[in-house]
Amino acid sequence: MKEYIVNSIEKKQINITGKGEDVLWNHAIELTDFCSPWDREKPSKITFKALWSSEKLFFNFTVADSSIHIEKKDDSIDSINNSDRVELFFRPDDSLNPYYCLEMDTEARLMDFIAYPNKNLNFDWNWPKKDILIKSSINKDTFIVEGSISIQSLKDFNLIKDNKIETGIFRAKYSENEDGTFEPTWITWVNPNTETPNFHITSSFGRLILK
Known part of the structure; x- marks a missing residue:
């Protein structure tokens, strides 16, 4: 299983602005090892960083x-689902x-939901709003999505075990076809080795190590 080391900043707190400007990010390891196993072209660079307090x-x-492609019809699940985005999946175990x-x-x-085997998705569930913060910014050639999740909520969902969090890190990139429709390219940290794109599978997860 792939692993990524999440360095500790002890009791310090990062100022989440969506711009990734806090100097504490200098303590994070850069993760750039992403691939699109079902697409011939190499995806554009993604840099993921994480820290914990x-x-x-x-x-x-x-x-x-x-x-960037974004559908702005409304803030519905469908609208977010049809837009360029990044994704974090967490699981207690490989079941x-x-x-x-x-x-x-x-x-x-944010499109947040709880899921069960065989891609059984429950969109009526939400991560507690008080326990998550997300901000973003768009620049000429990049976009940034920055956020925080409370350690307590991760513990409440049984997601931290021996200072490890089993995690999927993904991106969906939408590109326009000749007929004006948009089609996603699926990008992942861990290659799940499936014939067609599927992140909702045991083999798509790696492990964050809280140091």
């Missing part, structure tokens, strides 16, 4: 993209019964 897990996606999904677009809209 006694109270929060902090995360930062910086994605190279000069042609995926349940697992928790956070999908965040370039305007920091």
Whole structure:
């Protein structure tokens, strides 16, 4: 299983602005090992960083993209689902019964849900709002999605075990076809080795190590 080391900033707190400017991010290891196993072209660069304190897990996606697609019909699940976004999945164990999904677009809209085996998704469930913060920014050639999740909520969902969090880290990139429709390219940290794109599977997860 792939592993990523999440360094501790002890009792300090990162100022989440959506711009990733806090100097504490200098303590994070950069994760750039992403692939799109079902697409011939190499995906544009994604840099993921995470840190943790006694109270929060902090995360930062910086994605190279000069042609962002976002559907702004409303803030519905369908609208977010049809937009460029980054994703974090967490699971207590490899049974995926349940697992928790956070999908965040370039305007920091959140599609959060609980899921069960065989892609049984429950969109009536939400991560407690008091326990999660997400902000974003769009630049000329990149976008940033930055956020924090309370350590207590991760513990409440039984997601931290021996200072390890089993996690999927993903991106969906939408590109326009000749007929004007948009089609997603699926990008992942861990190659699940499936014939067609599928993140909702045991083999798509790696492990965050809280140091």
